[in-house]
Amino acid sequence: MQNQKLAKQLMKKSKTARYERFGHLLSLSALLLIMAVVLGIIIFIATKGLSTFFNDHISFKDFFTGVIWNPGTKTPGGQQAVGALPMIVGSFLVTILAAVVSTPFAIGTAVYMTEISPKRGAKILQPVTELLVGIPSVVYGFIGLSVVVPFVRHAFGGSGFGILSGTFVLFVMILPTIVSMTVDSLKAVPKYYRQASLALGATKWQTIWKVVLRAATPGILTAVVFGMARAFGEALAVQMVIGNAALMPHSLVSPASTLTSVLTAGMGNTVMGSLQNDALWSLALVLLIMSLLFNLLVHFIGRRGAFKK
């Protein structure tokens, strides 16, 4: 009898073991919750976004190549006016222009911080970029509205609202992101690369240009892609300065719109389940897919160019 009791007691899991199991499961469930949220986001937005095509029977071709955006009405040709091309072009234009303008500045600043004056870099530029990353996007939008838009209006004519103003605002917004990631990748280049190059008689610039930057290229590319992803998904700052006219941009200073600006401006004015609303969700889906593609690109670059020490 007593032996049986003892055996039972010994066979049972100890309190600590149960506690351990509980902790393990608790932390795992927190993680699974995050995964469920991500899956939920993708599934929800995909179902809403695809209903334009399957419930409202808009063809993919009309959506991606049409240039008239006024969901609920018909184009002169008799089709539903859900051409998203102006917004897609607008998003890509501001993103690419902002990346093209910021990349040289960002690389220059990062090289200055790591190669030319590391002390001043750590003391002034490091906190400066950290602070720039932290400034909320609405503040950038507000400054864009009160400084950049009037400036563009005076210098280039037009209303001042448009792709150019959006580019200027995004340029400042993505600059710190690209700088800090480029700095990391420049720091990852081993010191002996530089020493070997200098010992061969190369000048400082030749070392920077032909050795350090070459070795850090994959990291710099990743930084630029990250900056572009941020620019592509930025909503409010762009929406405040781009003019919000869903037209094909015919010049850099004419009012235009991006996927995000149409979404933020329009979502509140439509009824759930209507074509107007579904078309907006399709824009959100395009945004989501682009964000996934940027992610994939980062992975691809990272895998090909991982720095082997």
Add this chain to the structure above:
Amino acid sequence: MNRTQKQSQIAILILRLIAGFVVLILAFLIGYIFITGLPNVSWKFLTSPAKAFTAGGGIGVQLFNSIYLLILAMLISLPIALGASIYLSEYAKDNWFTSMIRTTIEILSSLPSVVVGLFGFLLFVVQFNYGFSIISGALTLTIFNLPLLTRNIEESLASVSDDQRQGGLGLGLSKYETIIHIVVPAALPGIISGVILCSGRVFGEAAALIYTAGQSAPALNFGDWNPFNIDSPLSPLRPAETLAVHIWKINSEGIMPDLTQVSSGSAAVLVLAILIFNLSARYIGRKVFEKMTSVN
């Protein structure tokens, strides 16, 4: 001096100019925000409610909403992020499951905040029928906040030396006890600075909130602290426009005559708050570290 040396000097000069230009941009930004904004900030501005049509409105309700939402979002996201980061840093094995989880978290952190906001709108506002409310906003901010907070906490957990874990296990503690009683306290300074840094990001977020916490700030009765009354400041079901949303809202469709003053004042308060978050993250992290490890 030969040609390549001259070329090198010119190139380095250009790099210096570029770095100087970037510093100038920041100096201009900060200077502009504070010089145009701070003169508009007064105690009255910070505490009185906004006015839609006349001059002299403040940001009292918006400021309270921002802080309340931040606290709620942090209360919800901290336990989840802590659990997730404990798993990732202590339990996770190096296999396909872990790398899939890491990829998902990366995807979540790179999603545009407007997409997160729209998801919050679909799920909390429409599906759960919470309406435009504090609770919808706080849950959406949680989703927005989780990936970065998880990564920050995981980094600080991973930086705890393995000796500490071996010490705990050697004394006969289970793995989970070791984590809770030894590793997490040792990582506390890093966790606290991570939380404060994320707070700064959450505090300034607007795109995720315009369709979840709403764009209106009804007057609050600051004498009533019962969370079940709809005009109580603590009520989780009232719409709550935050400071960042307020700046966006009045600049897109505001009609008050002192619009520029109100927005520049709000922008200055917002940036000042972020600055304080950033500085205190460093300071508190260091202080807690000194206290916990009794360095002096």
